[in-house]
Amino acid sequence: MKKSALQIARAAYKPKMPKALYGSVKVEDGAVTQSVADQEEVKKLFPHTYGMPILKFVESSEHVSLPAINVGVILSGGQAPGGHNVIAGLFDGIKNMNVSSRLFGFLMGPGGLVDHDYKELTADIIDEYRNTGGFDIIGSGRTKLESTEQFDKGLEILKKLDIKALVIIGGDDSNTNACVLAEYYKEINAGVQVIGCPKTIDGDLKNEMIETSFGFDTACKVYAEVIGNIQRDCNSARKYWHFIKLMGRSASHIALECALQVQPNVCIISEEVEAKELSLDDVVSEIADVVAKRAENGNNFGTVLIPEGLIEFIPAMKGLIAELNDFLAHHQREFNAVPKEDQLAYVQKNLSTANAKIFASLPSGVARQLTLDRDPHGNVQVSLIETEKLLAEMVGSKLEEMKAAGKYKGKFAAQEHFFGYEGRCATPSNYDSDYCYSLGYTAAALIAAGKTGYMSSVRNTTAPASEWIAGGVPVTMMMNMERRHGKMKPVIQKALVELDGAPFKYFAANRGDWAIGTEFIYPGPIQFFGPTEVCDQPTVTLKLEQGR
Ligand code: FBP
Numbered sequence: 082m083k084k085s086a087l088q089i090a091r092a093a094y095k096p097k098m099p100k101a102l103y104g105s106v107k108v109e110d111g112a113v114t115q116s117v118a119d120q121e122e123v124k125k126l127f128p129h130t131y132g133m134p135i136l137k138f139v140e141s142s143e144h145v146s147l148p149a150i151n152v153g154v155i156l157s158g159g160q161a162p163g164g165h166n167v168i169a170g171l172f173d174g175i176k177n178m179n180v181s182s183r184l185f186g187f188l189m190g191p192g193g194l195v196d197h198d199y200k201e202l203t204a205d206i207i208d209e210y211r212n213t214g215g216f217d218i219i220g221s222g223r224t225k226l227e228s229t230e231q232f233d234k235g236l237e238i239l240k241k242l243d244i245k246a247l248v249i250i251g252g253d254d255s256n257t258n259a260c261v262l263a264e265y266y267k268e269i270n271a272g273v274q275v276i277g278c279p280k281t282i283d284g285d286l287k288n289e290m291i292e293t294s295f296g297f298d299t300a301c302k303v304y305a306e307v308i309g310n311i312q313r314d315c316n317s318a319r320k321y322w323h324f325i326k327l328m329g330r331s332a333s334h335i336a337l338e339c340a341l342q343v344q345p346n347v348c349i350i351s352e353e354v355e356a357k358e359l360s361l362d363d364v365v366s367e368i369a370d371v372v373a374k375r376a377e378n379g380n381n382f383g384t385v386l387i388p389e390g391l392i393e394f395i396p397a398m399k400g401l402i403a404e405l406n407d408f409l410a411h412h413q414r415e416f417n418a419v420p421k422e423d424q425l426a427y428v429q430k431n432l433s434t435a436n437a438k439i440f441a442s443l444p445s446g447v448a449r450q451l452t453l454d455r456d457p458h459g460n461v462q463v464s465l466i467e468t469e470k471l472l473a474e475m476v477g478s479k480l481e482e483m484k485a486a487g488k489y490k491g492k493f494a495a496q497e498h499f500f501g502y503e504g505r506c507a508t509p510s511n512y513d514s515d516y517c518y519s520l521g522y523t524a525a526a527l528i529a530a531g532k533t534g535y536m537s538s539v540r541n542t543t544a545p546a547s548e549w550i551a552g553g554v555p556v557t558m559m560m561n562m563e564r565r566h567g568k569m570k571p572v573i574q575k576a577l578v579e580l581d582g583a584p585f586k587y588f589a590a591n592r593g594d595w596a597i598g599t600e601f602i603y604p605g606p607i608q609f610f611g612p613t614e615v616c617d618q619p620t621v622t623l624k625l626e627q628g629r
Contacts, residue, residue, distance in 0.1 A: 091212040091508060091609065096166060096518035097546035099539065101140045106551075108530045111135035114554075116571075117288070118561035123571050127557045129267040130260060130534030135290060136553040138526050147529055149181035153199070153244045156221040157190050157251030161282045161296025162509040163517030165210040165218055167250050170518035172207045174525020185242055190222020191255070194235040199242070212514050214299075215506040226258045232265050239273050246274040246528040248521075252281040252294070253573040256536060260556035261571075263534035274533035276524045277556055282505055284334035284622070287576045290538050290554040292627075295520060298512045298620050300328075300504035301335055302607045305342035307500060308384065309603035312343060315382040316599060321496045322372060322476075326387045326469040328501030333388035333578045334622065340588055341621035344595045344602050346383035347371050350585065351394035352578040358396050365472065369479040369489075371596045376491025380599065387472060389463050389501070401436045402461055405451055408432070416452070428452055447471045469497040510607050511617050515546050523551040543619050543629045583625040 084092075113134050116123040124131045152175050156164055168186070175182035184202045187193030200219065210218045226232070226249075239247065249259040256277040263275035279286045279293075282300035287293050304327055311323050325345075329335035333350045340348035347368055354364060368385055375383055392398050408431060409416060419427045425448050429437045440448055450466045473495035483489035509517065516539060524537040535553035542549055559573045578585055594600060608615045618624075 094212045097515040098519045099549035099551045100547040105141045106138040107141035109137045114558040116560045127264050130264045131557045133555040138551045147178040149179040151183045151244045153185045153247045155187045155249050156216045157255035160216045160505040161280045162214045162299035162507050163295045163513035164216045166517035167521035169211050170521025174522040186219035189220040191226040192222050192224035195231045197238040214508045248276045248524045250278040253286045257572045277536040283329045285332040285576050295517045299510045301338040303504035303507045304500045305339045305604045308343045312601040319382045323384045324469040324473040324497045326499045331390040336386045336388040338622045344600045348386040351391045355394040365475040368476050373489040381492045527553045543627045584622045
């Protein structure tokens with residue numbers, strides 16, 4: 082296969098790891114743990130994997146020879162840069178344990194385990210994928226692993242391949258399911274350990290022990306590069322307002338990190354919109370005010386960053402979406418039978434008066450998007466809702482009103498963008514290359530230590546990699562009980578943007594200046610070779626969180 086010059090050069094990159102992982106390691110037990118909330122309920126559901134201690138790997142002078150082991154690996158959910166390096170780190174880790182160890186990848190996500198679809202990952206395959214973006218080495222998928230039938234079906238192939246440990250690389254839901262699987266295999270004495278790895282560009286799988294999910298760093302840097310390019314373009318032409326939606330599901334971590342990197346004129350943070358109970362009109366007015374103020378200085382251009390989950394955080398919209406979810410769940414067949422041109426009127430007629438009014442006020446394109454197919458969890462697919470168009474259109478109308486009232490004299494022309502898929506498979510930054518390889522290598526160490534129900538954890542990552550701390554965190558420690566599909570379920574608590582956290586506070590303290598002045602930063606493309614201050618920086622979010 083033909084390769085680019087960068088691909089060839091990147092293949093030779095040796096990811097950096099915590100110092101402790103280079104030689105023999107021993108495991109140090111920390112304090113015993115409890116779940117973040119609902120301790121009694123979670124404990125009852127996980128009798129074998131609840132309350133285990135936090136683990137840390139430290140250097141050891143003792144050389145222990147370990148038996149060969151067969152390990153399985155699964156990539157679950159949306160792509161995130163660095164997944165291939167998790168697998169490479171895992172491969173090198175188990176080979177370092179014993180050269181006869183073998184790694185099997187289940188194909189196209191958790192479905193591969195259930196359908197017995199797999200391939201052995203040998204050294205030549207792994208070498209092709211080191212430091213590359215994407216999940217194409219084995220593919221990924223969104224099948225949920227949750228029923229005992231699936232677990233038993235999976236166990237058949239694990240037994241057949243003599244696999245003693247399974248590593249699941251996924252987000253909060255996949256790691257929750259990994260823990261349910263670990264508990265079940267322990268319960269039935271299946272002899273299979275299950276280890277999780279924290280993946281998602283969304284950055285919403287993080288807590289005290291998991292500093293960040295992998296892929297967030299690279300994806301944000303890619304988006305920040307293109308937003309920076311757009312800012313330079315609009316500062317040059319001075320004629321467009323750019324409305325830029327950013328992926329990230331419910332959480333606004335990606336939008337916030339990009340804002341910290343590029344200093345746009347406006348960045349909406351969904352969590353703040355919800356906390357202040359802002360209406361759609363409030364959000365539109367805030368943006369229109371910035372446009373009008375900049376116009377007074379002759380600046381009829383700027384950038385607005387919008388998190389993709391915004392719509393769900395506007396209280397009135399949240400209520401409308403909840404009613405729509407419910408209505409469509411029960412009347413999908415009737416809805417499908419209505420001629421397309423009458424579907425919106427049909428939905429409107431069946432909504433409560435308050436929600437029907439909001440529904441009717443939406444541009445028809447957005448109203449239609451709200452009625453589209455739900456995801457496997459029954460929720461609106463936020464990445465399909467064109468919030469950037471909705472806001473651009475509504476800000477345009479608001480400015481017309483302001484003009485008529487003599488409150489605005491500028492010119493307004495908008496361009497809309499959505500960045501998401503562009504960053505999910507990007508070549509991982511040095512940070513993600515190193516972090517992911519370390520996570521994979523740590524997963525191997527957890528397997529060697531005989532652990533199950535743990536998530537691989539690498540901490541202190543704003544320091545040089547040699548000072549990073551490798552270990553394991555019991556997944557049950559991150560859980561609480563939440564209502565899903567009408568039932569209370571144990572799930573890993575999703576991390577949203579904290580309004581009293583350092584990253585948001587820094588943003589809030591500076592956004593006024595960024596709005597009116599043109600204080601754009603142009604981060605430029607990710608650099609892989611060159612000075613450390615250019616190539617090895619973590620996200621601004623992490624640096625602020627860790628006070629660096
Ligand atoms: P994960 O939560 O699986 O990591 O997915 C991340 C994500 O990129 C979200 O930001 C986005 O809303 C979603 O996936 C898009 O899903 P799909 O890949 O199915 O289009």
